[in-house]
Amino acid sequence: MKSIIPRYTREIPQRARLEAAKCTKCGHIEFPPRLVCSKCGNREFEPVTLQKTGTLLTYTIIYTPSENFSMQAPYALGIVELDDGVRLTTQIVDAAFDELEIGKRVEIVFRRVQEEGHAGILEYGYKAVLLN
Amino acid sequence: MREVAIIGVGMTRFGELWNQSLRDIFVEAALKAIDDAGVDHIDSMYVGSMSPGLYVGQEHIGSMLADYLGVAPIPSSRVESACASGSVALRQAIFEVASGYSDIVLAGGVEKMNDGQDTSYILATAADQEYEAYFGVTFPGLYAMIARAHMHRYGTTSEQLAAVAVKNHANGYLNPDAQFQMKITKETVLNSTMVADPLHLFDCSPVTDGGAAAIVVPLEMAGKFKGHPVKILATAQSSDTIALHSRSDLSTVPAIGIAAEKAYKMAGLTPDKIDLAEVHDCFTIAEICATEELGFVEKGKGGEAAESGMTALDGKIPINSSGGLKSKGHPVGATGIAQIAEIVHQLRGEAGDRQVKNARIGLTQNMGGSGGSCTIHILEAM
Numbered sequence: 001m002k003s004i005i006p007r008y009t010r011e012i013p014q015r016a017r018l019e020a021a022k023c024t025k026c027g028h029i030e031f032p033p034r035l036v037c038s039k040c041g042n043r044e045f046e047p048v049t050l051q052k053t054g055t056l057l058t059y060t061i062i063y064t065p066s067e068n069f070s071m072q073a074p075y076a077l078g079i080v081e082l083d084d085g086v087r088l089t090t091q092i093v094d095a096a097f098d099e100l101e102i103g104k105r106v107e108i109v110f111r112r113v114q115e116e117g118h119a120g121i122l123e124y125g126y127k128a129v130l131l132n
Numbered sequence: 133m134r135e136v137a138i139i140g141v142g143m144t145r146f147g148e149l150w151n152q153s154l155r156d157i158f159v160e161a162a163l164k165a166i167d168d169a170g171v172d173h174i175d176s177m178y179v180g181s182m183s184p185g186l187y188v189g190q191e192h193i194g195s196m197l198a199d200y201l202g203v204a205p206i207p208s209s210r211v212e213s214a215c216a217s218g219s220v221a222l223r224q225a226i227f228e229v230a231s232g233y234s235d236i237v238l239a240g241g242v243e244k245m246n247d248g249q250d251t252s253y254i255l256a257t258a259a260d261q262e263y264e265a266y267f268g269v270t271f272p273g274l275y276a277m278i279a280r281a282h283m284h285r286y287g288t289t290s291e292q293l294a295a296v297a298v299k300n301h302a303n304g305y306l307n308p309d310a311q312f313q314m315k316i317t318k319e320t321v322l323n324s325t326m327v328a329d330p331l332h333l334f335d336c337s338p339v340t341d342g343g344a345a346a347i348v349v350p351l352e353m354a355g356k357f358k359g360h361p362v363k364i365l366a367t368a369q370s371s372d373t374i375a376l377h378s379r380s381d382l383s384t385v386p387a388i389g390i391a392a393e394k395a396y397k398m399a400g401l402t403p404d405k406i407d408l409a410e411v412h413d414c415f416t417i418a419e420i421c422a423t424e425e426l427g428f429v430e431k432g433k434g435g436e437a438a439e440s441g442m443t444a445l446d447g448k449i450p451i452n453s454s455g456g457l458k459s460k461g462h463p464v465g466a467t468g469i470a471q472i473a474e475i476v477h478q479l480r481g482e483a484g485d486r487q488v489k490n491a492r493i494g495l496t497q498n499m500g501g502s503g504g505s506c507t508i509h510i511l512e513a514m
Contacts, residue, residue: 058277079376
């Protein structure tokens with residue numbers, strides 16, 4: 001989908017800086033931040049930054065992507081649980097597909113995610129790499 | 133609240149309907165349902181459709197479809213819950229009739245997916261656009277991650293996934309409305325292109341054009357019409373997080389179990405009383421999860437159920453006698469109503485070569501996205 005500048009800008013705190021919200025009542029961390037805690041219903045939060053290390057919970061290799069990812073296929077995509085309990089869907093890069101395994105340790109890095117054609121916005125965000 | 137029955141169903145042939153537009157497809161299905169029911173008018177209609185805006189650039193289809201069906205000025209609305217849109221439309225029809233607000237309501241579903249748009253992108257709008265799709269998620273990719281978690285936790289194999297596709301194609305072979313009326317073998321599945329590891333092309337339901345419709349009336353009036361009635365025992369719906377990664381158990385689809393518990397309670401039944409089921413096998417792993425979450429087998433045994441023949445046409449609990457989404461096709465907005473059409477045909481004993489013996493109580497399970505919404509209906513023969 002075409003990005004407009006305000007939307008792209010609005011998403012920078014999460015995509016680039018992993019800014020999240022911690023519930024002041026139960027301590028649950030919401031990523032992205034929400035107005036209502038999904039665990040206890042509280043409406044007050046304090047800002048936190050997510051931890052950058054975690055564990056791979058499941059993954060796939062995408063061979064048939066949507067058109068805007070067609071130049072990247074095949075690519076690995078997984079669900080990672082960070083050490084603070086937050087879960088993300090993210091690409092897993094810089095690894096051979098046969099190195100991937102449920103339970104492996106990963107680290108979040110900042111990378112280019114997609115681009116809009118030849119002259120559109122370059123869109124950045126987080127990806128995961130394997131930790132040895 | 134009044135008890136409710138379905139007295140007529142209709143569907144188009146599912147497939148690549150190059151010569152039919154969205155409106156043509158819907159009207160064909162709706163007229164078949166109206167004729168099957170033998171009603172001379174309808175009081176209102178609800179149509180499930182996931183994304184006519186992205187597929188064919190048309191919103192406001194409630195108005196358009198009432199216009200082309202020739203029933204305007206009756207109320208007509210589109211209902212959307214991704215791939216569960218059809219069954220959610222049925223729920224609105226049930227509520228309107230049960231409440232006494234209307235007597236004859238049409239519930240329909242339609243999707244025109246083969247008009248040249250990027251279907252991987254459109255379907256991924258049913259996932260979290262900002263936190264899943266942005267990073268390159270596709271629908272096969274989401275279910276592939278569920279499949280890998282299921283395999284890791286329970287030892288489910290690619291052969292067991294393939295057994296679901298083989299069974300559903302064997303059933304679809306007997307269904308004249310199915311998109312793919314062909315039998316396949318385990319090797320067909322395992323040797324097909326990898327779409328999202330571990331899911332092969334033949335683990336995935338196809339891209340389909342199609343429509344389906346049902347006519348809902350109060351049970352007490354059902355005898356007045358030509359169409360042989362089927363009673364609705366339960367309608368239930370659940371929601372879950374839109375993002376797969378936010379769910380505590382990645383090896384299943386929890387929304388199915390939650391809706392199932394509500395549906396069984398409403399019907400006053402236990403899973404062993406169900407004679408057959410149409411479940412949402414958008415991917416083979418989804419049928420395995422549904423078989424478990426509906427209580428037909430314990431968690432982790434869904435793959436075995438398909439492999440052993442338990443869910444075959446002549447098995448203990450036949451699943452997807454129509455061919456399922458896999459073989460019959462999956463025009464997303466129409467799927468929930470097409471499942472209802474199959475169960476109505478089965479309970480009336482008019483399912484031809486794929487008729488399940490002694491079918492008295494049937495269940496449908498339809499879901500949206502990776503399980504962010506789920507709808508279940510239980511129907512009884514009369």
